[in-house]
Amino acid sequence: MEQLSVLPTKAVAPSLLRRAASLLVAIPLVCFVALLLTYTVNVPWMDDLDAFLNFIVGYTDARTTAEKLDWLLRPNNEHRILIAKLITLGMYDLTGEVNFRWLIFIAFGFLLGILGLFYRVFRSIKLPLLAFAPVPFLLLQPQHYLTSIWAITGLQHQVVVFLTFSAIYLLAGRGRERFAGATVLQLLASLSMSNGLFGWVAGAVVLTLQQHWRRLGVWLAIGIATIIFYFHDFSSPQGNETSFSFFLKYPYLVFSGFFTFTGALFDFFPKYSIFWRSVLPTLAGLVVIPTMLWFLWQMNWETISFRRSGSSGWSSVGRTEDALQKRRYFFTGCYAFLMVNAVIVAFLRPRFGYSVMLVSNYMLYPAVLVVLLYLNGLSEFRVGRTVTQWFRVGMVLSILVWGVSYMRHWPKVSQRRQMLLSFAFDQQHNQVGLGATPGTPFADMARQVINETIKRGMYTYPAEIATLFEPVLRPATRTLPPDPLLKLERIDNEYSTVVQTPNWSPPAATRQAYVVAVSDRWTFLFPTESYFAPGPFFLNRPVPGLRAEVIRGMLHPGTYRIGMLILPGNTQPVRFGKQTITVP
Known part of the structure; x- marks a missing residue:
């Protein structure tokens, strides 16, 4: 049977073709x-x-x-x-x-x-x-x-x-x-x-x-x-019965x-x-x-x-x-x-x-x-x-x-990865963060099962949480004065508050940035989106400003100061603006 001939075998040694094929499969x-x-x-x-x-x-x-x-x-x-x-x-x-x-x-x-x-x-x-x-x-x-x-x-x-x-x-x-x-x-x-x-x-x-x-x-x-x-024994049809009416309409x-x-x-x-x-x-x-x-x-x-x-x-x-x-x-x-x-x-x-x-x-x-x-x-x-x-x-x-x-x-x-680590910090320190809304049955289940499995040694939070966040988010962080150089803007919608820093460029060495929401009792982290555009991510270009979405449904009731956590290698990793968010 005639075989596939992609490259001229007289010009290229069969052993070289095999190595090239193995390399292509391995990449x-x-x-x-x-x-x-x-x-x-x-x-x-x-x-x-x-x-x-x-x-x-x-x-x-x-x-x-x-x-x-x-x-x-x-x-x-x-x-x-x-x-x-x-x-x-x-x-x-x-x-x-x-x-x-x-x-x-x-x-x-x-x-x-x-x-x-x-x-x-x-x-x-x-x-x-x-x-x-x-x-x-x-x-x-x-x-x-x-x-x-x-x-x-x-x-x-x-x-x-x-x-x-x-x-x-x-x-x-x-x-x-x-x-x-x-x-x-x-x-x-x-x-x-x-x-x-x-x-x-x-x-x-x-x-x-x-x-x-x-x-x-x-x-x-x-x-x-x-x-x-x-x-x-399915408890409900999961709402799939509405798909037929949707099909008739669209x-x-x-x-x-x-x-x-x-x-x-x-x-x-x-x-x-x-x-x-x-x-x-x-x-x-x-x-x-x-x-x-x-x-x-x-x-x-x-x-x-x-x-x-x-x-x-x-x-x-x-x-x-x-x-x-x-x-x-x-x-x-x-x-x-x-x-x-x-x-x-x-x-x-x-x-x-x-x-x-x-x-x-x-x-x-x-x-x-x-x-x-x-x-x-x-x-x-x-x-x-x-x-x-x-x-x-x-x-x-x-x-x-x-x-x-x-x-x-x-x-x-x-x-x-950045999102999961920051929300794991929220779950560990605030008892909510891994996709749940406070006061819902799912949030109650999440809190109970996380605490129980940690107590029994069945699950352990990743070490990155302690090494990345805990050294810079100490209780004394809550009393830091506002940084006059940090200008924050907020855009409220039904679900969240978008926090952004117009016309402010963080240090070039920054690879991770988070919005910090701090009350007198709670400290929440929300990951920014700014470093994940192709330019900053692949070419290490500086970003013109930071932007993150604060999901208000995750926050416990209270008034929260809003700031930025900039990692790594900054002498002042946490900076607060004058903006606050109040959750009734």
């Missing part, structure tokens, strides 16, 4: 690992508190096996998260604590599992390693950072995609053992996040194409039973949302208004979906033509065609899973605002879809000039996506 992997090591912190955020800390307290306090099983299987919001809880339990049994940084690294292991599964499919095509290089560039980039550096989302989305795709991969082959393994994996996927249930649809598509009617019946029976179990938003979501890998302009921001992803979706449909027609028209009467959908041409057939089943099943997921997202989520179609939590799915299309093209073309052209297009697009993603989202990853 996105090394950069992504460095990103995680640098910016992940051991701080829970919002749903993490209930999903991990409240769970481990409840599970360890449970006295019977039935109670422990209930803690493992009970829903958290819209999802059951069995795998996430089992991982948390295993971590606690091994180390005696719950560490969110390590939970994120474990979730990254499932992302590597997805990459490994794609590599296994690629190896069956028997092309040089160089042809695989676009895949890690498309997959290992920070556009989906809210999945990659947030424990709860990482242990949902990445886990479900890996388990579901692995189940489809097993179904695509022959043998009862593979069917049994696929069923177990699909059960785990279903109990790890609600969209794992879509894998039953994908598996049914594969088994139908294979004409395995008996296995299809077993698969559907187990799937239906799993779905009934999954929803039997059907065009649901229709366009489907294409925006499926093309969201090309969300290159996140700072634009949502209309202009969504133009390129929507146009990309209008290319991605027809391309996928063309591949589905090509694969399954030939699949049907291969069949003999009464056969199970496998060709008898030989091992090479069997491998092709297996890949076709795999791609078809994965597309089915992703399309059901895209339809559900487009139907249920636009009522929260159209920008949800491009939210980072969901961006793993469009990335995976484009990876599948690229591998599908390699599989179908395989030889000659067409596959070479396909590789070149894939290489250019993947490096473009990777580069734009780092340029746009690397600063956001850094900003999130």
Whole structure:
């Protein structure tokens, strides 16, 4: 079989090509690992508190096996998260604590599992390693950072995609053992996040194409039973019943949302208004979906033509065609899973605002879809000039996506780290800060579970809080006189107060800045946004002024002096202006 020829082999030694291919595959992997090591912190955020800390307290306090099983299987919001809880339990049994940084690294292991599964499919095509290089560039980039550096989302989305795709991969082959393994994996996927249930649809598509009617019946029976179990004790429909009325009122938003979501890998302009921001992803979706449909027609028209009467959908041409057939089943099943997921997202989520179609939590799915299309093209073309052209297009697009993603989202990853550390300080010193509003049931739960897990040694705040903030935010800080050089402006809205410093440039060495809100009892920190524009972040340019949003709902009642905390290396890190905020 003729192989992919991207570079002239007479001019370039094969060993040099192999080293170049290995380097290209390694670059996105090394950069992504460095990103995680640098910016992940051991701080829970919002749903993490209930999903991990409240769970481990409840599970360890449970006295019977039935109670422990209930803690493992009970829903958290819209999802059951069995795998996430089992991982948390295993971590606690091994180390005696719950560490969110390590939970994120474990979730990254499932992302590597997805990459490994794609590599296994690629190896069956028997092309040089160089042809695989676009895949890690498309997959290992920070556009989906809210999945990659947030424990709860990482242990949902990445886990479900890996388990579901692995189940489809097993179904695509022959043998009862593979069917049994696929069923177990699909059960785990279903109990790890609600969209794992879509894998039953994908598996049914594969088994139908294979004409395995008996296995299809077993698969559907187990799937239906799993779905009934999954929803039997949900306390409420989570407001999803309003999505139908939203669809009747705005059907065009649901229709366009489907294409925006499926093309969201090309969300290159996140700072634009949502209309202009969504133009390129929507146009990309209008290319991605027809391309996928063309591949589905090509694969399954030939699949049907291969069949003999009464056969199970496998060709008898030989091992090479069997491998092709297996890949076709795999791609078809994965597309089915992703399309059901895209339809559900487009139907249920636009009522929260159209920008949800491009939210980072969901961006793993469009990335995976484009990876599948690229591998599908390699599989179908395989030889000659067409596959070479396909590789070149894939290489250019993947490096473009990777580069734009780092340029746009690397600063956001850094900003999130600063946010989590400052809000962890607020939680530790003010009993509120990790996404809760004082006086709400969630704030009460957060306070109780954080205090209880710290008391039991199950959780410890990161050391950065003590080293960064506590030395400069002593009680004596509250009595500092106003700095006449610090001019603060405030802009009030319904939710928050925006504090900014017009025409004042902090020292060039500054890399972190926070708004400080201080009363006679409480000290709150709010991170600034100013250092996370491309110029200051990448080129270390000074910023013309500082800007931060003080969330009034986080503040306890009282009158707060407003100032700035500038780190590092300043002789006077805390400076106050004359502005105050009063919370009744």
